[in-house]
Amino acid sequence: MYFAGIDVGSTFSKSVICDEFGKVSGRGMLRTGVDFKARAIEVLDAAKADAEFPEGAPMKVFATGYGRNNIEFADGVMTEIACQARGVFHSIPRAQTIVDIGGQDTKIIFVDSNGKLGRFIVNRKCAAGTGAFLEEIAHRLDKELSELGMLARDGQGYKALSSYCTVFASSEVLDLLRRGVDIHDLARSVFLSVVVRVMELATFEGNVTLTGGVVANNPILADLIKEKVKGEVTVPPYAQFTAALGAAIIAREKFGKKTRE
Numbered sequence: 001m002y003f004a005g006i007d008v009g010s011t012f013s014k015s016v017i018c019d020e021f022g023k024v025s026g027r028g029m030l031r032t033g034v035d036f037k038a039r040a041i042e043v044l045d046a047a048k049a050d051a052e053f054p055e056g057a058p059m060k061v062f063a064t065g066y067g068r069n070n071i072e073f074a075d076g077v078m079t080e081i082a083c084q085a086r087g088v089f090h091s092i093p094r095a096q097t098i099v100d101i102g103g104q105d106t107k108i109i110f111v112d113s114n115g116k117l118g119r120f121i122v123n124r125k126c127a128a129g130t131g132a133f134l135e136e137i138a139h140r141l142d143k144e145l146s147e148l149g150m151l152a153r154d155g156q157g158y159k160a161l162s163s164y165c166t167v168f169a170s171s172e173v174l175d176l177l178r179r180g181v182d183i184h185d186l187a188r189s190v191f192l193s194v195v196v197r198v199m200e201l202a203t204f205e206g207n208v209t210l211t212g213g214v215v216a217n218n219p220i221l222a223d224l225i226k227e228k229v230k231g232e233v234t235v236p237p238y239a240q241f242t243a244a245l246g247a248a249i250i251a252r253e254k255f256g257k258k259t260r261e
Ligand code: ADP
Pocket: 008, 009, 010, 011, 012, 013, 101, 102, 103, 104, 105, 130, 131, 132, 134, 135, 145, 146, 149, 211, 212, 213, 214, 215, 217, 218, 240
């Protein structure tokens, strides 16, 4: 028996397959686009290919994420908050504040030393402090998103942008560039703005674990957050896949769990 988690995110769909012992055997990721169900099937196929999944082997699937309720073939659905907490605790079993920066929202989730979910905060109202903010600024600067992160690494830091709104922030960035601010410093300011917006959502308590595509692809984010919090800041391996992993682990717990003796 195999267990799969599919996280149909607002921007990227991710899938993780694990075996009866909870060992991950494959992962897949694709841009979500408009058709949640089609993307869920494709991303599961991608994880199966990665896992060299044996044809016809039994599998149970849990869906999570923005598009989870469109995945009719799933054996169960679970919220992103529960899956994120479960997936992170599987890799990092400690009390922690999970900060998940996704394509269109940011979540702060508190987990205790037993992995029990505490309170959580979700920002879905505004692009500030999300991947969408970075995508928009990169677009306005005519840069690839990955390039923006690389530029920021060499910046000395200017200051966080004063505009909260993404549209106004884009104009502010162009204005600063025209006034001669170094592109590296400016790129660092853009990432610093994301950090400031995210840290406005809640006080980070204890050790902090960072997840989601923004952090996974832009190491500068973790570096900037480390400068601002007292606790240990960790980015787990495959940080964009933690909710999908959590969904797979929850499927395994529900439908059949084995431990190596
Ligand atoms: P969601 O689950 O909401 O779809 P993810 O956690 O998958 O979001 O993160 C998506 C975000 O990750 C994108 O909006 C983008 O900011 C960032 N991202 C994804 N791939 C890259 C990349 N190759 N380089 C830089 N940033 C990336």
